[in-house]
Amino acid sequence: MPYFSGNGLSDTCPRRAGNLSSVVNLLTEDAMVKVGIVGLGTMGRQHAEAYRQMPDVQLSVVYDRHMDRAEAFAQEFGATVAHDLSEFLKGCEIVDICTPTYRHTEYALAAIQAGKAVVCEKPLARTLQECEQIVEAVHRHNALLMPAHVLRFFPEYRTAHQLVKAGALGTVAAVRMRRGGDFPRTKSDWYADFEKSGGIIMDLIIHDLDWVRWTLGEVERVYAKSLTFRHLEHLDYTLVTLRLRSGTIAHIEGTWCDPGGFRVSFEICGDAGMLEYDSQQMVALRVARRAEAGQAGGVEVPESPAVENPYYRELRHFIDCYRAGQSPEITVEDGMEAVRLTLAAIESARTGKVVKF
Amino acid sequence: MKVKVGMMSFAHLHADSYAHCLLNNPRAEFVGIADHDLRRAQQKAEQHGVQAFDSYESLLASDVQAVIICSENVKHAPLAQMAAAAGKHILCEKPLMTRLEDGQAMLTAARGAGVQLFTAFPCRFSPAFQQLRAMVQAGEIGELLAMRGTNRGVNPGGWFNDPELAGGGAMMDHTVHVADLMRLLTGQEIVEVYAETNNLMYHGNFDDVAMLTLTFEQGIFATLDSSWSRPRTFPTWGDVTLTVYGTRGVIEMDMFAQYLRHYDDRAGRIRQVFWGDNIDALMIDEFLRAVAGEPATTLATGEDGYKAAAVAIAGYESIRRGEPVKV
Numbered sequence: 001m002p003y004f005s006g007n008g009l010s011d012t013c014p015r016r017a018g019n020l021s022s023v024v025n026l027l028t029e030d031a032m033v034k035v036g037i038v039g040l041g042t043m044g045r046q047h048a049e050a051y052r053q054m055p056d057v058q059l060s061v062v063y064d065r066h067m068d069r070a071e072a073f074a075q076e077f078g079a080t081v082a083h084d085l086s087e088f089l090k091g092c093e094i095v096d097i098c099t100p101t102y103r104h105t106e107y108a109l110a111a112i113q114a115g116k117a118v119v120c121e122k123p124l125a126r127t128l129q130e131c132e133q134i135v136e137a138v139h140r141h142n143a144l145l146m147p148a149h150v151l152r153f154f155p156e157y158r159t160a161h162q163l164v165k166a167g168a169l170g171t172v173a174a175v176r177m178r179r180g181g182d183f184p185r186t187k188s189d190w191y192a193d194f195e196k197s198g199g200i201i202m203d204l205i206i207h208d209l210d211w212v213r214w215t216l217g218e219v220e221r222v223y224a225k226s227l228t229f230r231h232l233e234h235l236d237y238t239l240v241t242l243r244l245r246s247g248t249i250a251h252i253e254g255t256w257c258d259p260g261g262f263r264v265s266f267e268i269c270g271d272a273g274m275l276e277y278d279s280q281q282m283v284a285l286r287v288a289r290r291a292e293a294g295q296a297g298g299v300e301v302p303e304s305p306a307v308e309n310p311y312y313r314e315l316r317h318f319i320d321c322y323r324a325g326q327s328p329e330i331t332v333e334d335g336m337e338a339v340r341l342t343l344a345a346i347e348s349a350r351t352g353k354v355v356k357f
Numbered sequence: 358m359k360v361k362v363g364m365m366s367f368a369h370l371h372a373d374s375y376a377h378c379l380l381n382n383p384r385a386e387f388v389g390i391a392d393h394d395l396r397r398a399q400q401k402a403e404q405h406g407v408q409a410f411d412s413y414e415s416l417l418a419s420d421v422q423a424v425i426i427c428s429e430n431v432k433h434a435p436l437a438q439m440a441a442a443a444g445k446h447i448l449c450e451k452p453l454m455t456r457l458e459d460g461q462a463m464l465t466a467a468r469g470a471g472v473q474l475f476t477a478f479p480c481r482f483s484p485a486f487q488q489l490r491a492m493v494q495a496g497e498i499g500e501l502l503a504m505r506g507t508n509r510g511v512n513p514g515g516w517f518n519d520p521e522l523a524g525g526g527a528m529m530d531h532t533v534h535v536a537d538l539m540r541l542l543t544g545q546e547i548v549e550v551y552a553e554t555n556n557l558m559y560h561g562n563f564d565d566v567a568m569l570t571l572t573f574e575q576g577i578f579a580t581l582d583s584s585w586s587r588p589r590t591f592p593t594w595g596d597v598t599l600t601v602y603g604t605r606g607v608i609e610m611d612m613f614a615q616y617l618r619h620y621d622d623r624a625g626r627i628r629q630v631f632w633g634d635n636i637d638a639l640m641i642d643e644f645l646r647a648v649a650g651e652p653a654t655t656l657a658t659g660e661d662g663y664k665a666a667a668v669a670i671a672g673y674e675s676i677r678r679g680e681p682v683k684v
Contacts, residue, residue, distance in 0.1 A: 052561070163430050174559030174566040174586045223551050223568055223681075225578035227502055237503050237602055239580045241553055249553045249568050251580060253505055258607045269566070271558050271585040354680055 004079060007079065024034040033319055034060040034111055036082070036092030038107050039099030040073045041186060042299040044119050047096050048077045050312040058318055061091030066187070089114045092206040092321060100188070101194040101203065105130040108145070112137040117144040121316050124335030126198060128343060131336040138332045146318050147329035147335025151207040153313040156277050158329075160268060161215045164276060170272025172216060172248050177208040180255030181262035184299040191256075192234060192301075199228040200236040201349065205254035206299050208266075209345070210338040212242060212250045219341060220245045221356045226349035228258070240345045279304075359386040360645045363647040365413055365436050366392045366400045366428035369450045370513060371477065373636070376405045376424050378641035387644050391416035393428075394545040402529030417443035422579035423648045426475075429522040430529065434459035446473045446648045448641075452533045452669060453526020453662030460663040466657055473647055476662025476663065478537045480597055480612060481655050482639035489610050490542055490603065498603030501543060504579035505602075510665040518563050526563030526672060528554055531583035532669035534573070537657060538599055539581075540664060545591055547664075551681040552672035558586060569672050570681070578621040583669075592618070593629040 037044050040062055041056055051057045062341035063082040064070040067259050076080045085107075089095070097104055097120040104124045111118045112134070124147045125131045138145045164172060180200075183191070190196045197203045202223070213219065226238035236256040243249060245339035265278040285305050308316070317337050321328045346354040362385055364372060379387035389408030392398035403411035410416040416424070417439060423446040426436050433449050440447050447467065453476050454460035468473035479545070480486060488627045493501065517520040524530055536547065550571040554564035561652075566584040587595050597612040615633035640656065647653040671684045 081466060155488075171557050172569070173555060174582075174584055178583065199542055223553070223570060225503070225572070230502075232502075232574075232604065233603065235502070238504070239505060239570065239579065240580065241551070245552050247555045247557055249566050251568050252580060253580075255602070255607075257502070257602055258608075260607060269558065269584070271560070273590070274586070274588045319491070352681065 004219065030350050032058045033094060034058050034092045034324065035094045035096055036061040036063065036088055037096045037098055038063040038088060039097060039121075039247050040064040040066075040069055040105070043186060044073070044098035046311045047098055048073070048179050050309070051228070052077060052353050054319060056323075061088055063088040064131065074079060084109055089296075093117065093335065094119065094319075094356065098191045098339065100196055101198060102126045102190075105134060108134050108138055112141050112143045112145065115141070115143075117286045119146050119148055120335070121148045122150075122210070122335070123147075123198065123202055123342065124332070125339060126196070126202070128340060130197065130338070131339050135184060135336055144328070145332045146330050147332065147338070148314060149210045149330050149334070149338065150314045151211050152330065153309070153310040154243070156304075157211055157266075160266065160275055160277065161211070164215050164268060166271075169268060169270025169275065172246070172268060172270045174269040175212060175216065175248060175250040175266070176203075176253075177212070177250070177266045178205055178253045179208055179264045180253070180258055182259050183236065183256040186299060194228060197343060198346065200238050200256050201226060201228065201240070201345045202339070204256065205238065205240065205252050206338050206342050208254075209240075209242075209341040210334065211342045212244070212252070212340065213337060214334070216244050216246060216248050216250070218245050218258070219243070219344075219357055221354050222341065222344040222348050224345040224349040225356050226346075228346070229350055234269075261306075279341065281331055299316045318332070358649070360384055360393050360423060360648045361388050361454060362420045362423050362425065362645070362648075362659045363388050363410070363416045363445075364390045364576075365416065365424050365426045365440065366432065367397055368392075368394075368516060371429040372425075372427035373449060374637045375427065375477075375524055375641060376401070378638045379637070380405060380613070380640055381638070382645060384642065384645050384649070385467060388421050389416060393432075400472070413439060417445060417680060422446060423448070423644070424505045428433070429516050430524045431436070431461060431522055432462050437464040439461045441470040441472050444470055444472060446476045448475050448477055448644045449631070449659075449662065450464045452529060452666040454666050455529060455670070457667060457670060460666060464659050464663060468531050473653075474659035475647070475653070476537075476600060476657040476659060476665070477640065478534060478661065478665070479636040479640040480534050480656040481657060482636040483597075484634055485610050486599070489599070492608060493542055493601060493603070497606065498601065498608055499605030501576060501577055502601060502602065503538070503539075504539055504542075506539060506579060506599045507582040508595065508597050509582055509584050509586050509681045510531075510586045511588055511589065511591055512565060515682050518559070518561055520563050523563070525565070525669065526554070526556070527565050527585040528552065528567035528569070528583050529669050531684055532567070532569060532581060532672060533665035534597060535581050535660060537582070537600060538663040538670040539571065539573075539579055540661070542599075543577055543650065544575055544600065545575055545577065547571045547668050547684055548574055549681050549683055550668055550671040550675050554672075554676055558584070567672065569573070569668070571668065572681075587666040590626060592627045619677050623652065
């Protein structure tokens with residue numbers, strides 16, 4: 001796919017964010033793809049900002065349980081507010097699901113049944129049964145659905161993936177990945193509810209689990225330790241060791257108890273070399289502001305200065321696939337396998353046993 | 358009165374550093390060297406300006422009060438037992454032993470002979486670790502919850518790659534330092550070990566990647582990466598890191614991150630030039646004081662060495678059984 005060739009920059013979309021109104025005017029109304037977003041929290045906003053930069057995409061409708069939030073959001077992005085699900089589905093051809101995890105399935109199934117294309121935030125669903133329902137519906141309706149594993153569109157992770165695939169490191173022996181910061185705070189505090197979020201393993205390190213599987217292949221067994229089941233208030237931490245079928249050993253650390261700021265790092269060791277990345281050491285732009293009273297919380301979204309941010313790249317890829325009638329590079333099965341890995345790690349952490357595939 | 362010290366074997370890479378520490382410590386009289394490799398004994402004795410003994414027996418028959426054992430891992434036990442029988446105090450290179458029964462024999466021999474047996478864990482003397490420990494003990498990060506440690510290195514090669522002499526591979530070589538630090542920090546024993554290893558770095562008959570998961574008495578958990586996973590172009594020998602998570606905060610230690618980055622055109626590589634304190638010298642100094650009769654406050658005892666090595670041994674048992682094992 002040309003979009004992912006070379007340095008990973010898009011060949012099919014504009015490179016610049018601002019000053020697009022003239023381009024938009026050149027396009028006919030028919031050429032516009034109508035997108036609806038359900039769930040207007042941190043991720044809903046990220047996605048809306050990305051669509052705003054696409055001259056051929058219109059954020060036509062938004063939907064959220066909090067009506068006040070939906071009204072303000074719609075006004076800001078020039079969309080209409082849907083008052084119920086059927087009104088929402090009528091107003092768009094692509095459904096973008098940014099709700100908390102436990103509500104993904106109901107919206108995904110409804111959207112698929114209504115014949116919509118779907119982009120769904122990770123994790124695909126809270127349980128494996130729900131994932132299976134979604135996979136089944138996708139195949140039955142021949143639907144287009146992409147689980148939004150945005151990490152694959154972060155250029156540092158994409159470049160590392162490409163180098164590994166190109167054999168730059170030789171045989172990969174060991175991988176270490178780290179992700180996290182302080183506990184994510186939202187209006188409803190749903191991250192703190194394990195039944196809704198799946199805790200740190202399902203919500204946070206699913207990114208790294210998917211990256212490892214994408215880059216290094218299938219997993220043979222999983223062993224994990226986690227604070228999740230100690231139920232400490234707004235503290236979660238996990239250490240997961242994976243054995244891949246290739247023999248590679250991967251270690252993934254996830255933290256929601258580090259007040260030192262959001263940070264990711266990885267290290268990939270092969271018999272011909274090593275790659276390392278640390279978001280707190282390799283910094284293109286460092287900004288320090290004095291804290292103002294009462295400012296804290298939120299869900300931290302990592303970002304490095306770039307012409308196109310990873311959310312834009314991810315969603316641009318999906319729109320391009322939709323327009324071209326092609327399959328997105330992240331399949332619904334990839335989404336399900338990522339959930340399966342998180343559930344295995346959760347089970348290991350809960351039982352103290354090795355989970356084998 | 359200087360403390361008279363001899364060295365038994367220079368097989369281990371750390372022997373030269375300890376020799377320098379003895380030569381530079383006004384408390385020490387570095388008497389000489391014995392080695393099963395007579396040529397090495399002579400060469401090293403010449404290099405350091407001390408006497409070469411023609412056998413371990415003759416070194417132990419001299420008036421040295423203490424010995425430092427730097428042999429291949431599997432020879433620690435017989436050499437320590439010889440030294441104890443000769444009434445010499447002992448500082449033994451890590452890992453103390455590669456089999457539990459060897460460790461028991463060493464502890465029994467030292468106790469029976471009334472000599473002090475210590476394990477060479479210099480990381481205990483690191484000012485960064487000392488500060489970390491003091492902060493944790495003062496409750497600055499609240500209750501300890503979890504830890505993440507690494508002691509990764511380049512492959513040392515030589516006999517370290519021969520399991521007959523090393524008792525294993527990377528996991529045997531590199532587990533004990535950080536396992537010891539974790540024990541010291543928590544004041545708790547490691548009760549369960551799960552390990553994964555492979556040989557994908559060097560494809561030999563020894564493990565070069567090793568990842569351990571450790572569970573402590575009161576539920577604290579940790580992972581420890583003891584791999585020889587640093588590439589040949591890595592700017593230094595490796596690392597010792599320990600990150601500690603508590604209910605009120607996090608402390609991250611990168612023990613040797615006190616360096617200058619040297620872009621060396623002559624060598625065609627980048628290196629790290631360490632400028633922190635010499636922890637080997639601090640350890641040797643306390644060993645000399647202990648031999649002279651002062652109390653040792655930081656040195657790792659034989660028991661400490663045994664407990665740490667037992668973690669690596671349990672790691673190999675976990676590999677054999679494919680599940681977590683009790684220590």
